Amino acid sequence: MGGKFISLEGGEGSGKTTAIHCIRQWLDARNIPYIITREPGGTPLAEEIRQLILSPRDETVNNTTELLLVFAARAQHLAEKIQPALEKGTWVISDRFLDSSYVYQGKARGGDTEILNQLADWVVGDSKPDATLVLDVPVELGQERVVQRQHQDRLDKESLAFHQKVRDGFLERAQAEPGRVKVIDASLSLDLVQQQIEHQLSQLYSTWSGNV
Numbered sequence: 001m002g003g004k005f006i007s008l009e010g011g012e013g014s015g016k017t018t019a020i021h022c023i024r025q026w027l028d029a030r031n032i033p034y035i036i037t038r039e040p041g042g043t044p045l046a047e048e049i050r051q052l053i054l055s056p057r058d059e060t061v062n063n064t065t066e067l068l069l070v071f072a073a074r075a076q077h078l079a080e081k082i083q084p085a086l087e088k089g090t091w092v093i094s095d096r097f098l099d100s101s102y103v104y105q106g107k108a109r110g111g112d113t114e115i116l117n118q119l120a121d122w123v124v125g126d127s128k129p130d131a132t133l134v135l136d137v138p139v140e141l142g143q144e145r146v147v148q149r150q151h152q153d154r155l156d157k158e159s160l161a162f163h164q165k166v167r168d169g170f171l172e173r174a175q176a177e178p179g180r181v182k183v184i185d186a187s188l189s190l191d192l193v194q195q196q197i198e199h200q201l202s203q204l205y206s207t208w209s210g211n212v
Contacts, residue, residue: 002086002087002089003033003034003085003086003088003089003090003091003092004086004091004092004130004131004204004205004208005082005086005091005092005094005127005128005129005130005131006023006091006092006093006094006129006130006131006132006133006201006204007093007094007095007096007097007098007099007129007131007132007133008020008023008093008094008095008096008132008133008135009096009097009099009100009103009132009133009134009135009170009173009181010134010135010136010137010170010186011137011139011142011163011166011167011170012142012143012145012146012163012166013137013141013142013143013144013145013146014135014136014137014142014186015135015137015145015186015193016095016096016135017095018190018193019133019135019184019186019193019197020036020093020095022193022194022197022198023093023197023201024036024093026197026198026201027091027093027201030205032091032205033088033089033090033091034090034091034092034093035081035085035090035091035092035093036093036095037077037081037082037092037093037094037095038094038095038096039070039073039074039077039094039095039096039097039100040053040054040069040070040073040074040077040096041073041077042073042076042077042080042081042082042094043076043077043080043081045073045076045080046073046074046076046077046080049069049072049073049076050073052069053066053069053070053073063105063109063110063111066105066109067101067105067109067111067115067116067119070100070101070105071101071119071123074097074098074101074123074124075123078123078124078127082094082127083127094129097129097132098120098124098128098129099132099134099170099173099181101116101119101120102116102169102173103166103169103170103173104166104169106169107165107166107168107169107172108162108165108166108169128180129180130180130204131180131182131200131203131204132173132177132180132181132182133182133184133197133200134170134171134173134174134181134182134183134184135184135186135193136167136170136171136183136184136185136186136187137167137186137187138167138187139160139163139164139167140160141187142163142167143160143163170183171183182200184196184197184200
């Protein structure tokens, strides 16, 4: 039985780092083997590509360039880290994955959905996450959190309109695939956010533990 693949999504300042800490504690308590990774990134080469994508620069980054860089990093990430871990029965927790491409490069950048579908079929294929948790917060709250960060990347500095499109895009992904994509109200207290996450983990665990 392979491991379970969980991706965490959400706009800037949505609380994914806190959610990962919660998931880590939950998995540790059950002695479930896991790895924590992220996109873009996850392997040495993919992390180099991440720096190309996110570093602030004077030159305007072409939308097609950004899209192809993201999928190049994803191809390396899947081949070298995600798929080998899942095959060993290790759970994979990824801070962002495919849905971010549909939202950032698609919805927010106005990218061609058909091209995104072709890239997703080619690079990801059947390797979609078993569950995707979308940490949802109002844009204004997310931006308040981002301002407190010591370092802000190129996406952090996008306009409020851009970030609203990002939020809308993730909610649309949840409506389109309700079986896989679950919305977590991350504007609530930490305890209530944790309860929502643990509920989704328990649902996933119940389908896995009986087959281990």
